[in-house]
Amino acid sequence: MSYKASNVWIANLSHTFKKQVKPTLSDINLSIPKGQLTALIGRSGCGKSTLLQMIAGLMIPSDGAIRIGGHTVTKPSAKWNMMFQNPSLYPWMTVRESAALGLVFAGTYKDKKDKVEDLLDMVGLSELKDENVQKLSGGQQQRVALARSLATEPEVLLLDEPFSALDAFTRTTLQNEVAQICHDQGITMVMVTHDIDEAVAMADNVIIMSQNPGEIVGDLKVNFSYPRDRNSEEFIILKEKLFGEFEKIDQAKQKELLEMA
Amino acid sequence: MSQSTLPSKSSLSRITNGFNSLPTGVQGFVNATIGMGILLFFWWVGGLLIANNPDTEAFAGFAPGSAFVALWALITNGELWGTIYSSLYRILNGLFWGIVIGVPVGILVGYFIRVRQIANMPLQFLRMISPLAWMPISVLAFESWDNAIIFLLVMATLWPILFGTAHGVQRIDPNWFKVARNLGADGYQMLRRIILPAIGQDVFAGIRLAIGVAWVVLVPAEYLGVTSGLGYAINDARDTLDYGKLAAVVVVIGAIGYMLDFIAVKLLKRYSWHAG
Numbered sequence: 001m002s003y004k005a006s007n008v009w010i011a012n013l014s015h016t017f018k019k020q021v022k023p024t025l026s027d028i029n030l031s032i033p034k035g036q037l038t039a040l041i042g043r044s045g046c047g048k049s050t051l052l053q054m055i056a057g058l059m060i061p062s063d064g065a066i067r068i069g070g071h072t073v074t075k076p077s078a079k080w081n082m083m084f085q086n087p088s089l090y091p092w093m094t095v096r097e098s099a100a101l102g103l104v105f106a107g108t109y110k111d112k113k114d115k116v117e118d119l120l121d122m123v124g125l126s127e128l129k130d131e132n133v134q135k136l137s138g139g140q141q142q143r144v145a146l147a148r149s150l151a152t153e154p155e156v157l158l159l160d161e162p163f164s165a166l167d168a169f170t171r172t173t174l175q176n177e178v179a180q181i182c183h184d185q186g187i188t189m190v191m192v193t194h195d196i197d198e199a200v201a202m203a204d205n206v207i208i209m210s211q212n213p214g215e216i217v218g219d220l221k222v223n224f225s226y227p228r229d230r231n232s233e234e235f236i237i238l239k240e241k242l243f244g245e246f247e248k249i250d251q252a253k254q255k256e257l258l259e260m261a
Numbered sequence: 262m263s264q265s266t267l268p269s270k271s272s273l274s275r276i277t278n279g280f281n282s283l284p285t286g287v288q289g290f291v292n293a294t295i296g297m298g299i300l301l302f303f304w305w306v307g308g309l310l311i312a313n314n315p316d317t318e319a320f321a322g323f324a325p326g327s328a329f330v331a332l333w334a335l336i337t338n339g340e341l342w343g344t345i346y347s348s349l350y351r352i353l354n355g356l357f358w359g360i361v362i363g364v365p366v367g368i369l370v371g372y373f374i375r376v377r378q379i380a381n382m383p384l385q386f387l388r389m390i391s392p393l394a395w396m397p398i399s400v401l402a403f404e405s406w407d408n409a410i411i412f413l414l415v416m417a418t419l420w421p422i423l424f425g426t427a428h429g430v431q432r433i434d435p436n437w438f439k440v441a442r443n444l445g446a447d448g449y450q451m452l453r454r455i456i457l458p459a460i461g462q463d464v465f466a467g468i469r470l471a472i473g474v475a476w477v478v479l480v481p482a483e484y485l486g487v488t489s490g491l492g493y494a495i496n497d498a499r500d501t502l503d504y505g506k507l508a509a510v511v512v513v514i515g516a517i518g519y520m521l522d523f524i525a526v527k528l529l530k531r532y533s534w535h536a537g
């Protein structure tokens with residue numbers, strides 16, 4: 001577990017929610033490499049969102065530590081930013097105001113106006129900068145949220161099922177774009193997903209989580225150059241491999257749970 | 262998708278906006294004129310009935326004809342402006358203090374569950390007391406009549422503003438706080454950039470209700486001690502049996518009340534972020 005080589009480093013993290021006996025997350029140790037996209041997959045309710053929010057500093061684990069680039073995470077920061085499943089835009093703002101919000105909070109918007117314009121161009125919203133966000137489609141709103149997250153130049157971007165509410169076409173486009181951004185800009189990304197396709201299409205590493213308690217049970221490197229052709233043999237083989245891995249772990253876990261009962 | 266991520270029009274604004282979705286343009290103007298015409302007709306018929314009944318003919322001044330003559334006199338001799346000024350001064354003061362107290366307290370009550378739990382009962386209790394019931398206490402507590410009346414008006418404006426604000430804060434999507442914290446907002450920025458814009462329309466809906474209540478309370482409050490204002494003018498006209506003038510002041514009260522409400526609706530729309 002090399003701490004220097006990784007951007008997000010998690011040691012012995014466990015979490016039990018208030019008024020609960022069983023831990024939701026148990027003894028998680030992770031070292032997430034810099035500048036790469038790491039996907040976190042696992043069944044619904046296994047604690048993926050909880051773990052991500054802890055990395056973002058929005059929740060404090062009952063045990064263990066999280067460090068990002070040498071800083072211990074204790075509270076939210078513009079350096080590690082989280083993008084939610086739901087774009088959560090503020091309906092009284094324009095597209096530009098939304099994207100600039102993090103910079104406004106930091107007091108640096110005046111110096112970085114161009115940055116916001118460039119980002120909005122990059123996510124394909126050049127024409128809509130002055131529109132109220134309520135006029136946008138779901139996919140366009142999610143792009144605004146992406147621009148907003150990138151504007152503060154985070155070292156780490158955490159994505160919690162960011163595309164799950166989108167239609168298949170928009171989803172595929174955004175998946176490719178985000179993976180591209182990750183590698184072009186060298187941002188470390190951690191992405192929660194339900195979707196094996198999405199994981200294989202985007203990730204450099206896949207981490208598999210199991211349930212009750214949530215723990216890390218496996219990982220897989222995806223050495224596959226971009227852009228990834230989803231119809232290629234390589235892609236399909238990787239997908240099956242990941243699926244197999246997931247099933248195997250899941251079955252072992254089920255069995256273990258049955259034996260315990 | 263966009264429907265599910267952005268909250269729909271609140272029930273409060275739907276109630277308060279109901280009457281404003283009138284047709285605009287020429288048609289709207291024609292219909293409004295018809296409406297006022299009907300009102301005037303009933304007034305005129307009422308005036309005739311009063312004048313032709315031996316028991317009530319002394320009150321014939323209430324009819325539209327003499328009321329408009331009296332109104333014209335009030336306007337031309339300048340008496341009206343001082344009267345309106347006094348009343349507006351009190352109303353605006355009452356609103357000002359209602360906002361200055363109601364908005365911050367409303368935010369605290371809406372934001373902190375603990376504050377809400379502690380404050381709810383006493384506030385609901387105080388709210389149910391008619392503003393006019395404070396009259397004796399107000400007269401004792403304030404040296405000037407003006408301030409006593411303003412206090413009564415604050416007791417009228419405070420509740421709709423406070424509860425409107427608190428309701429608005431409670432309705433804020435919890436994700437909005439999370440996202441803002443995540444983007445590095447501190448407490449002040451949260452208030453200035455997220456909470457205040459989010460509740461703008463709830464605050465102004467509260468202010469609109471407050472204006473309505475305060476305007477109703479103003480007239481009886483001005484029966485108190487003071488020698489100026491619309492309520493005083495009504496009382497004075499009654500005492501001098503000048504029923505034309507009395508009816509004229511009633512018209513003025515209605516007209517100004519309508520204008521105040523109109524301004525409140527404009528502000529409400531200006532600070533409302535709901536689409537459509």
Ligand SMILES: Nc1ncnc2c1ncn2[C@@H]1O[C@H](COP(=O)(O)OP(=O)(O)OP(=O)(O)O)[C@@H](O)[C@H]1O
Pocket residue numbers: 017018024042043044045046047048049050051
């Ligand atoms: N504030 C909370 N208090 C108590 N339990 C909670 C709280 N938040 C989440 N949980 C529980 O913790 C577990 C993990 O929740 P979490 O949202 O992290 O799951 P997830 O893996 O993201 O699921 P999904 O894939 O459905 O989004 C769930 O069983 C959930 O009920």
Ligand SMILES: [Mg+2]
Pocket residue numbers: 048049050160
């Ligand atoms: Mg989740």
